[in-house]
Amino acid sequence: MWGLLIGWVLLAVAFFLTTQVVPGVRVTGGLPAYLVAAVVFGLLNAVLGPILRLATLPLRILTLGLFALVLNGVLLLVAAAVVPGELTVSGLWSAVIGAFVLSLASALLNAIVGPILRAATS
Numbered sequence: 001m002w003g004l005l006i007g008w009v010l011l012a013v014a015f016f017l018t019t020q021v022v023p024g025v026r027v028t029g030g031l032p033a034y035l036v037a038a039v040v041f042g043l044l045n046a047v048l049g050p051i052l053r054l055a056t057l058p059l060r061i062l063t064l065g066l067f068a069l070v071l072n073g074v075l076l077l078v079a080a081a082v083v084p085g086e087l088t089v090s091g092l093w094s095a096v097i098g099a100f101v102l103s104l105a106s107a108l109l110n111a112i113v114g115p116i117l118r119a120a121t122s
Contacts, residue, residue: 018102024090025095052071074095
């Protein structure tokens with residue numbers, strides 16, 4: 001349970017870092033908006049992500065995995081459509097770059113916090 005909540009907060013922090021780096025991605029509304037954006041993006045990534053990854057497998061093989069960046073950008077655009085007032089993405093390229101930065105920030109944060117949490121709980 002704690003791991004899920006901490007992952008949610010880390011994704012919200014990754015969203016904050018993404019909005020600071022990528023000019024086309026904006027979250028308005030403060031901390032609650034970042035948390036809502038993180039939950040919506042996480043749920044879409046968990047539910048729609050595997051379906052879209054399987055459906056686009058031939059394209060991902062053909063592009064040697066680079067189409068996964070576009071797919072993550074599309075998921076970010078869908079998240080922006082689900083949360084229209086709080087998360088805005090200005091276009092497909094902003095979404096692709098934003099999804100890439102979001103993935104990097106989230107991976108780095110999880111790599112830093114993950115071992116600390118495992119050490120604290122054991």
